[in-house]
Amino acid sequence: MKKIINxxxxxxxDALRGMALAHADLLEVRYDPAVVLRADAPVSRKVAVISxxxxxxxxxxxxxxxxxxxxxxxxxxxxxxxxxxxxxxxVARTDGGAGALLIVKNYTGDVLNFETAGELAAADGxxxxxxxxxxxxxxxxxxxxxxxxxxxxxxxxxxxxxxxxERGVDLDxxxxxxxxxxxxxxxxxxxxxxxxVPHAGEPSFxxxxxxxxxxxxxHGEPGRRRVAVGxxxxxVRALLEPVLEDLPFGEGDRVLLFTNSMGGTPLIxxxxxxxxxxxxxAERGIVVERxxxxxxxxxxxxxGMSVTxxxxxxxxxxxxxxxxxxxxxxxxx
Amino acid sequence: MECTAESVAEAMRAxxxxxxxxxxxxxxxxxxxxDGDHGENLARGLRALESxxxxxxxxxxxxxxxxxxxxISTVGGAAGPLYGTAFLRAATSVGDVASVDGExxxxxxxxxxxxxxxxxxxxxxxKTMVDALTPAVAAAESVAVTGGGVAEVLAxxxxxxxxxxxxxxxxxxxxxxxxxxxxxxEGHLDPGARSTALVLRTLAGRAR
Numbered sequence: 273m274k275k276i277i278n279x280x281x282x283x284x285x286d287a288l289r290g291m292a293l294a295h296a297d298l299l300e301v302r303y304d305p306a307v308v309l310r311a312d313a314p315v316s317r318k319v320a321v322i323s324x325x326x327x328x329x330x331x332x333x334x335x336x337x338x339x340x341x342x343x344x345x346x347x348x349x350x351x352x353x354x355x356x357x358x359x360x361x362x363v364a365r366t367d368g369g370a371g372a373l374l375i376v377k378n379y380t381g382d383v384l385n386f387e388t389a390g391e392l393a394a395a396d397g398x399x400x401x402x403x404x405x406x407x408x409x410x411x412x413x414x415x416x417x418x419x420x421x422x423x424x425x426x427x428x429x430x431x432x433x434x435x436x437x438e439r440g441v442d443l444d445x446x447x448x449x450x451x452x453x454x455x456x457x458x459x460x461x462x463x464x465x466x467x468x469v470p471h472a473g474e475p476s477f478x479x480x481x482x483x484x485x486x487x488x489x490x491h492g493e494p495g496r497r498r499v500a501v502g503x504x505x506x507x508v509r510a511l512l513e514p515v516l517e518d519l520p521f522g523e524g525d526r527v528l529l530f531t532n533s534m535g536g537t538p539l540i541x542x543x544x545x546x547x548x549x550x551x552x553x554a555e556r557g558i559v560v561e562r563x564x565x566x567x568x569x570x571x572x573x574x575x576g577m578s579v580t581x582x583x584x585x586x587x588x589x590x591x592x593x594x595x596x597x598x599x600x601x602x603x604x605x
Numbered sequence: 606m607e608c609t610a611e612s613v614a615e616a617m618r619a620x621x622x623x624x625x626x627x628x629x630x631x632x633x634x635x636x637x638x639x640d641g642d643h644g645e646n647l648a649r650g651l652r653a654l655e656s657x658x659x660x661x662x663x664x665x666x667x668x669x670x671x672x673x674x675x676x677i678s679t680v681g682g683a684a685g686p687l688y689g690t691a692f693l694r695a696a697t698s699v700g701d702v703a704s705v706d707g708e709x710x711x712x713x714x715x716x717x718x719x720x721x722x723x724x725x726x727x728x729x730x731x732k733t734m735v736d737a738l739t740p741a742v743a744a745a746e747s748v749a750v751t752g753g754g755v756a757e758v759l760a761x762x763x764x765x766x767x768x769x770x771x772x773x774x775x776x777x778x779x780x781x782x783x784x785x786x787x788x789x790x791e792g793h794l795d796p797g798a799r800s801t802a803l804v805l806r807t808l809a810g811r812a813r
Binding site: 305326348349350351352353354355356357379380381384385387388410411417418421469471472476477489491496 | 632636640641642645646649677678679680681682683684685686687724725779780781782784785786787
């Protein structure tokens with residue numbers, strides 16, 4: 273394992289210290305427990321939008337804290353959910369009197385810890401709602417798994433709900449909007465290489481040169497199937513087809529296409545893949561109205577990508593376009 | 606034989622030492638079907654508990670409650686809330702008495718299992734810690750009902766938990782991160798079931 277770290281045990285805190293220095297104008301970082309806060313939190317009478325999860329997915333979630341997106345992020349250890357104390361502290365520090373919305377990715381640990389935190393915050397008299405995102409079509413939603421995972425759609429959900437909260441939409445409205453976005457966003461990912469969690473010191477799985485994992489989550493876990501590496505066209509098709517079938521997306525639909533790098537795939541390959549995805553969607557008469565391309569929800573240094581499609585309407589387009597000022601997303605300001 | 610706050614604290618220190626010793630093994634089991642941090646996470650929580658036990662609470666229930674809150678606030682992941690809930694329910698079951706007997710230990714294990722099932726919503730056969738804890742509770746109860754002491758009750762629980770953990774090798778995971786692997790999770794020992802067996806074996810070893 274070769275990484276720019278001093279000690280696996282302090283990676284997250286060491287990274288947070290650097291992040292706080294790099295973005296002192298936007299963020300305030302607390303360490304015990306660890307919470308990344310909007311510099312101007314709490315914002316009076318605004319719904320607090322809070323998310324979090326394991327570290328190692330940067331810029332998710334801390335990179336999306338700021339005006340027009342998240343009020344707070346709770347970074348857990350690498351690939352491990354935060355504890356209830358962290359989430360409860362985030363709620364306490366961002367509650368502006370309008371309640372808090374917790375955005376939780378559907379992974380067992382995240383759901384359990386946020387659930388417990390919600391109970392703690394409710395006991396403190398804060399109106400807290402939880403929305404679980406489960407956009408990963410690689411997992412069949414059945415009794416035989418923990419349910420679909422929350423992956424790339426999380427980024428789009430945080431942006432859109434963050435914009436609504438910034439405009440003064442109340443907690444009921446933010447919650448309903450979040451559930452609507454969860455209902456119409458779908459994702460699928462693939463890995464060309466595994467990643468190495470610092471404290472583990474070795475890759476979470478090994479792939480031969482001619483193999484890839486199809487249907488991965490974001491924690492370096494193996495995917496649903498191991499298949500032969502093909503051309504970029506074949507890879508993008510393998511990601512898009514299950515996404516398109518699932519909702520389903522059809523001719524005339526307006527969509528946001530999010531082409532995401534898992535961390536190790538360079539922009540040259542990502543843009544190449546994005547171009548293929550746009551072509552495949554155009555062939556089906558699907559209108560790509562907004563795009564996001566880059567490493568936004570990653571798995572450390574893993575090579576690979578994911579594709580996310582969100583069905584748009586005028587309201588969602590307007591909220592997507594609304595100003596945002598965070599370390600990782602910034603426009604309109 | 607009955608156990609006191611000090612003996613429960615001593616047993617929890619031993620649990621911390623054993624989990625730290627098996628940290629790599631648990632990480633490896635988790636890496637095969639999950640994300641490889643089960644040993645790391647449990648060890649972090651138990652080390653934190655060890656340092657808090659410099660001041661031992663006044664009752665066995667108090668020690669279990671301290672274990673619960675420490676694990677919930679330091680472990681994260683699925684293991685934090687699940688182990689935390691287990692210890693919290695055990696603490697509530699034991700109450701504020703000064704010492705506990707075999708019957709109380711069996712009842713505490715039953716309460717722990719009920720808590721884990723309620724929180725994690727896993728059933729027998731889902732390839733989780735429930736597959737180790739369920740037979741452990743049944744074994745503990747059958748020994749307690751015949752008047753067995755703390756040591757006998759825990760020894761029976763530990764043995765049943767080990768067999769239960771071994772049985773997860775043949776299972777396809779239906780809960781937790783391993784469930785995303787589907788059929789590919791078969792043939793691997795569940796790390797949560799393994800750590801449950803380790804904890805119970807250590808507690809049994811300390812109860813004399």
